[in-house]
Amino acid sequence: MLHEHGVGGRWAARAPLGSPVGVGGPRGSMLIEGTARGWFLAGDETAIPAIRRLLAELSTASPHGAGLVLIEVPDEAHRPVIEAPPGAELRWVHRGAAPAGSALVAAVDALTSEDRPAPTADPAEVFAFIAAEHTIVKPGRALVLDRWGLDPDRVVVKGYWRRGEDEYHAPH
Structure with missing residues (x-):
């Protein structure tokens, strides 16, 4: 599927077949250091590539950790294959015709302290990564920092994109 908006989409729409493309990452700020019990x-x-990479990293670095993964897609037909390690609970959030990000915001808002992975672990031993449409930022931070009390140094919450803004670039 070709999205003909944004810098990358416009380039892809006009690039001749066989044009080289480079992909960089992850940035150093996205690397997990140490182990995580949860x-x-x-x-x-938009976050699926990062989630796949993080799952692979976490399954190696923290093979006995417990995790929860929420991924929003339009419907069951749009579910890609995700390899989840033992101890991971994968929940699909279907948005149907609702605006992208809205179902994930509702799912995050519905989580309670009982949903926190590794509830008996020290909050400093729990890692969180949340990335989606920009409206996820406030509810994501409210969940992991306020309700779950996680260490801000072990939390990444970002709006990868913003509805209606083709040129939006998430801050670092």
């Missing part, structure tokens, strides 16, 4: 990963389709 982890929470949430995102929409």
Whole structure:
């Protein structure tokens, strides 16, 4: 599927077949250091590559950790294959015709302290990554910092994109 908006989409729409493309990452700020007894990963389709990478990292670095993964997609037909390690609970959030990000926001808002992965672990031993449409930022931070009390140094919450803004670039 080609999205003909944004810098990358416009380039892809005009690039001749066989044009080289480079992909960089992850940035140093996205690397997990140490082990995590618990982890929470949430995102929409734009976050799936990062979630896959983090799941692979966490399954190696923290093989006995417990995790919760929420991924928003339009419907069951749009679910990609996700390899979840033992101890991971993968929950799909279907938005149907609702605006992208809205179902994930509702799912995050509905989580309670009982949903926190590794509830008996020190909050400093739990890692969280949340990335989706920009409206996820406030509810994501409210969940992991306020309700779950996680260490801000072990939390990444970002709006990868903003509805209606083709040129939006998430801050670092």
